[in-house]
Each structure stands twice: as structure tokens, then as C-alpha cells.
Amino acid sequence: MFVHRLRVRYHECDQQGVVFNANYVSYYDVALTEMWRALLGSYQSMVDQGHDLVIAESRLRYLSPARFDDEVDISLNIHHVGTTSLIMRPEYRVGDTLTTEGEIRHVFINTATFTKAPIPDYVRAALARVSSPATTQASPNE
Structure with missing residues (x-):
């Protein structure tokens, strides 16, 4: 599991004074980018190698x-x-309070063709470092 903390900014709130629902996907994207940076370095280096992931x-x-x-x-x-x-299952907490939870499925793509592609071995190995034992893993050959 990887955890990233951010502070809610005023412009991210709606008229009721709470975080507008669409901002949670944006928050997720920030956290995912930081996880990628911690595990693999620059996200751009993965893209430069011809791999990317998109939310499906x-x-x-x-x-x-x-x-x-x-x-x-x-x-x-x-x-x-x-x-x-x-498949990621993000959880958003303020203190000990779970505010939002969900599931987000990504598909890896080839950046030249924008078609589905296998998860690169180096990405698979990096993800294994923060995966729990309960994470289901397909072998690269499946």
C-alpha cells in the first residue's frame, strides 16, 4: 500500500463547503503519480519506453x-x-475517518499505437513491492 497526503484547497470545494466529488479522481491521479515516482522514478521515463496506463x-x-x-x-x-x-482500491481518509473509497481499473497501452499492451516486467516488479499478500497477480505470460 502507498499513501499520499494532500491538503484540500478552497477552490476544490462546492457550495456546501465540501470537496466537490469530481476532485477525488484528480486527487487519485496526484497520489498515483507520486506512487509511480517513489517506485519507478519519473512517470515520463515509462512513457518514453513506450508504455502508459489509462483509466478504463x-x-x-x-x-x-x-x-x-x-x-x-x-x-x-x-x-x-x-x-x-x-485494479486499485483507493481509500481517502481525514484523520481516522474514511471519507471515500472505490475501485479504479487501468489498462496498459503501447504509446505508439494506443492499443492494449502487457504490463512491463519492471512495472510489475515495482508494484509487487507495495502490494499486499492478498493481491492477485497474473504471471506476465498469462
Whole structure:
């Protein structure tokens, strides 16, 4: 599991004074980029090698509001590493309160063709360093 903390900015809140729901996907993207940086270095270096990942599906469930100036911890739990896809189950917390949870599925692509591609071995190995024992893993040959 990887955790990234960010602080809610005023412009990210709606008229009710809570984080506008669409911002949670943006927060997820920030946390994912920081996880990539910690595990693999520059995200751009992966792209330069011809690999990228795109969101194919996202689902979030809002449980409790986060508000302006709250510090939100985004936990990225790797649920499944497949042949070409990756499923993350992010959890958003303010203190001990779970505010939002969900599931986001990524598909790896070839940057030249924008077609589905196998997860590179070096990415698979890096993800294994933060995966829990319960994470399901497809072998690179499946």
C-alpha cells in the first residue's frame, strides 16, 4: 500500500463547503503519480519506453465529506495485477475517518499505437513491492 497526503484547497470545494466529488479522481491521479515516482522514478521515463496506463473504469463511494483545509490521506491499495490491467482500491481518509473509497481499473497501452499492451516486467516488479499478500497477480505470460 502507498499513501499520499494532500491538503484540500478552497477552490476544490462546492457550495456546501465540501470537496466537490469530481476532485477525488484528480486527487487519485496526484497520489498515483507520486506512487509511480517513489517506485519507478519519473512517470515520463515509462512513457518514453513506450508504455502508459489509462483509466478504463472508475467507481467511487462517498461516505463522509472532506472540507477546506483538511488533510486527506489517499491510500492506494493494489487489488489485482493482471496481464494488461491493474485494479486499485483507493481509500481517502481525514484523520481516522474514511471519507471515500472505490475501485479504479487501468489498462496498459503501447504509446505508439494506443492499443492494449502487457504490463512491463519492471512495472510489475515495482508494484509487487507495495502490494499486499492478498493481491492477485497474473504471471506476465498469462
